[in-house]
Amino acid sequence: MDSILQATKATADANRLRLLRVLSGGPFNVAELTEILGLGQSTVSRHLRILSDAGLVSVRRSGTWAYYSLQAPESNGFSTRLLSLLIEELSSVENGDGARIERVLARRRHATSVFFRDAARDWDRRRDATLGPPTHTERMLELVGEGGTVVDLGTGTGVLLQSLARAADRVIGVDASPEMLEHARRRVRQGDLPNTELRLGAFEHLPLSDGEADAMVANLVLHHVADVPQVLREIRRGLAEGGRLLIAELEEHDHETFWLSLGAQWPGFRPEEIRGWLDAAGFDEVRCERGRREPEGDRPGVFLMEAVLRIA
Ligand SMILES: C[S@@+](CC[C@H](N)C(=O)[O-])C[C@H]1O[C@@H](n2cnc3c(N)ncnc32)[C@H](O)[C@@H]1O
Structure with a gap:
């Protein structure tokens, strides 16, 4: 009472x-x-x-x-x-609160784009030095499965493109940073990936037609997103009915230096938090695999989430 x-x-x-x-x-x-x-x-x-x-x-x-x-x-x-x-x-x-929220979020997005403009040149080295060797990507690629159109959200320098292109019919890498995409473009050229296309665009307005993708991958990108619930709704628009979303994210942590050195908006997430947003955005069958990487020193753990778009 x-x-x-x-x-x-x-x-x-x-x-x-x-x-x-x-x-x-x-x-x-x-x-x-x-x-x-x-x-x-x-x-x-x-x-x-x-x-x-x-x-x-x-x-x-x-x-x-x-x-x-x-x-x-x-x-x-x-x-x-x-x-x-x-x-x-x-x-x-x-x-009027809505317009002021948008102003705050636009400022956060601007900070992210400035960060990646400057970090693009040596992003691969910086990522490996900060995050260490990836221990979750193999499992993530396994969950993506084979065939269909797969979108790599925040493809960055395109580290996942080659593996995705081997298994999918078509791969689309999306990123808001022209500087990061330039590195991805080089990778696509060198790797000779004819089924791979790169598109410049923001998660908030994905450069995808409705239902264009059968699966989307968000590999360590959501912690850069100012408004995650809105982006999940936009992801839903780009996915075909029954389409799948795979997320790899950092566990919530309190290592501020780590967080700032990655230009992140958020110090990781609790899986339950993402689960709530996924549910609100229309996803079902949410599965989480925690401990894909255990926390170690200043490095937070990584978890994987898989969700299926509800059939309307
Ligand atoms: C951590 S980095 C690259 C992660 C990449 N998936 C990987 O596995 O290496 C995050 C990427 O997301 C992009 N990004 C961040 N916020 C974005 C947004 N709102 N829209 C589109 N791209 C965004 C950045 O430009 C950057 O290339």
Whole structure:
């Protein structure tokens, strides 16, 4: 009874309702929330504390940063049910928060593109030095299977293209960085991969027609994405019914230097967090293989997720 009372009381405030709606779009830090809501930092922090004490909001700390999100949807407690009801009701309210969220996300996307423009020249070396030898890609390629059109999201310098091209009928590598794609183009030329095509474009507006892909691969890219739920919805658009999405991601970690050296937006993820977003974006049969790489020193672990697009 006490927790029900606390959760309902916590939502009885216009700014806290705005906060809940903003956080339904993904994690934000206090500085970003201050900008979006146009409220002082101490006011935002106070509202966040009330929502978090009521079990409606969770915080993830990484180094000097704290990112706030809605409470993970895995529990079916009162606060989770209250949250989904509120978010549904609030989604039609227009108060300018949406435009300010977009401004914050655009700034994050810009930071990513500047990072990869500068990192492209020696990305392969930097990735191997930071992440170590990949221990999950073989299993990931096995899960992609054979035939069909496969899209490599955030193909970067194209490390996966050769293996994908051997098994698939057609491969499309997508990346927003012309500098990274230049390296991938060289790989495609050298590897003589006639069934492989590269397209410049952002995950937020994929350069794909509706249902063009039978499978998509996101190998260590989601932690660079400003708004993961939106990108998952766009991935759904590009997938054929019953199409599959394979994700390899870093486990949530708090090694700030590691995170910054990779130009990442997020210090990894909890698989349950991605599972909730996948479910909301229309995916089913979500399977997770944790520990594809165990954490080691400053290197976070890697997990694999496989999801199938629900048939409408
Ligand atoms: C970690 S790197 C390359 C990962 C690559 N899949 C691999 O296995 O080496 C991430 C890539 O995602 C691209 N990227 C990041 N955010 C993007 C976005 N919003 N749209 C398209 N590409 C993006 C970057 O340009 C970069 O090439």
